[in-house]
Amino acid sequence: IKDIPGILPYELYDNVTRAAFHLFPFRYKKEEFQGLPRQKFLSALNEEGIPCSGGYSPLNKMSYFRDAFQWKMFQRVFPKDMLDFDRYVERNQCPENDRLCEEAVWFSQNLLLTEQSDMDDIASAIEKIYNNADELSATL
Numbered sequence: 001i002k003d004i005p006g007i008l009p010y011e012l013y014d015n016v017t018r019a020a021f022h023l024f025p026f027r028y029k030k031e032e033f034q035g036l037p038r039q040k041f042l043s044a045l046n047e048e049g050i051p052c053s054g055g056y057s058p059l060n061k062m063s064y065f066r067d068a069f070q071w072k073m074f075q076r077v078f079p080k081d082m083l084d085f086d087r088y089v090e091r092n093q094c095p096e097n098d099r100l101c102e103e104a105v106w107f108s109q110n111l112l113l114t115e116q117s118d119m120d121d122i123a124s125a126i127e128k129i130y131n132n133a134d135e136l137s138a139t140l
Contacts, residue, residue: 006032048125055104
């Protein structure tokens with residue numbers, strides 16, 4: 001899949017000789033797919049019989065953080081100057097993580113425990129979506 005424009009597979013550092021994956025992540029660059037939104041890409045992959053997900057959402061932006069700051073037990077543990085939620089949000093911006101959460105595509109481990117022909121089917125499905133991205137974008 002590394003040869004398909006807009007697909008950036010996970011890369012190991014130079015001196016890494018082994019790795020274990022419970023997920024196989026890669027980055028999806030919608031610009032290379034005629035602007036096809038990632039959710040539409042994920043749906044198209046699933047329609048091709050390739051189960052996948054978009055991974056995590058930016059955890060520092062989840063609504064439960066605000067709730068935690070208002071929880072009495074949380075307020076007992078942390079000093080008052082640390083309980084300013086707006087200040088917390090301001091100090092904890094993670095633009096690279098946000099970008100990764102917008103681009104990530106995950107394949108689960110069980111999808112990868114199969115024959116080479118199934119791996120080829122995954123690559124073919126992604127290539128098919130790439131080649132038809134303009135038509136898929138038009139159906140939005």
